[in-house]
Amino acid sequence: MIELIGLKKSFGTKHVTKDLSLKINTGEFLAIIGRSGEGKSVLLKQIIGLIEPDSGKIIINGMDLMSLKGKGREKIFKECGYVFQFAALLDSITIFENIALYHLEHGISAKEIKPLVIEKIKSVGLSTDVLDKHPDELSGGMKKRVGLARTLMMTPKILIYDEPTTGLDPITTRLIHELMLETHKKFNTTTIVISHDVEVFKYATHVAMLHEGKIIYKGETHSIWEEQNPYIYQFIRGLAEGPIQNAT
């Protein structure tokens, strides 16, 4: 279980997360929605330790992340996999080396790790032909799949996706959503995905909405459509009229 309690994070005078609290149960497929610039990525990066919150608690499986250091923190982070918005593949090395990076850096030979890499690349729906290519030879959708395969190599218990369908066509978007659901079920992970695409509701079990640095809604996916909160009502229906200002 992941529990965020009173998280605060500011960049200069801009307060991104303001006393944010959220509980995510084990096995949930949670979609966090919110407008662009609301701090969704910042929120996830705090969970994964890429950004330190100014105050508050992040509790993962009963362990307070803020009180842990060194190996203790590393142990927690090893259980979390993060799939970046634009995959963040290392562009100077091949796809095989990208996927096997953690193992190769820990002294495991390419020959030893190859079967596992092949298994993971197939599990994300790619052929083994891509393994010898470099990231710049792949399409956006393929890169995201490789990013997921690299994350799966760590066998994470928590999978976090940062806007995985940004910039993809509707067909590839659907394929990525289906792949996320399939991975969630197959590897029995807790999945968190941030998106401003309500299509993700078809796959998520729960939804949380981030607005002005706080979670203003957390519940089961189907019930959000009955929600009368004007902010949520406007956002999920994509209405121009409503309390959310500057809705251009």
Added chain:
Amino acid sequence: MVLRLAHSLGSIVFELCKRLGLVGMFLYESLVALCTTKLKLEKTFQAMHFIGVSSLNVVALIGITGGAVLALQSYIGLHRFGAEQFIGPVIFLSMTREFGPVFTAIMVIGRAGSAITAEIGTMRITEQIDALQTLCLDTRQFLIVPRIVAGTLIMPFLSIWCTLFGVLAGYITSVFILNINSEVYLESIRTNAQLSDITSGLAKSAVFGFLLTLISTYKGFYTRGGAKGVGLATTESVVSANVTIFIANYILTSLMFS
């Protein structure tokens, strides 16, 4: 007026302390990574190849032009005192103690230092460094330590290379253009040169190598702000490294002189 001046001065001092503190922390964390984790030998050799082997041509060219100019300029001064026979030691000492290390450092900053900053900076803005962190890989050991170790180790060799071509160009200029006797040129070097001339130059080069790779990696690692940020970081890296090298050169020369 006084308050405003004090405020401006305070801001500058504060910013300077902040930057020095950040570099200090960066250096400390890199040293911790060097001491607590296994050095990536393959990456270190790759960095040595990039910083060193790939710079051989340009460093040789700088050595040749530097040595030739030094011969011509020294001859003018020495000729006034009738001391042309000392042109050999002047060129040798200048190249080993001063110009070899400094010329090499300036060229390596421009060629390899800027590329290191741009590469690491691009990795930063495209979240590649974040990706390494999420894979629980030590980014200092992966990106920084091999480059600093490589720079520190390879720079003395590059400096020798530069000095070699400088002294050779000085010899050719002196003997074939300025009509200095070949035997006199070589014998005066043999008589006046000391081992400490060479070792002090090598020590300087190692320090320069350490400083330039430290600054290049630091500027790249803390790049912010997209493509413009990478460009800015690269410029800052080159300027900071050059200024630091000249300051360090004075300090080291003073220490060695005393």
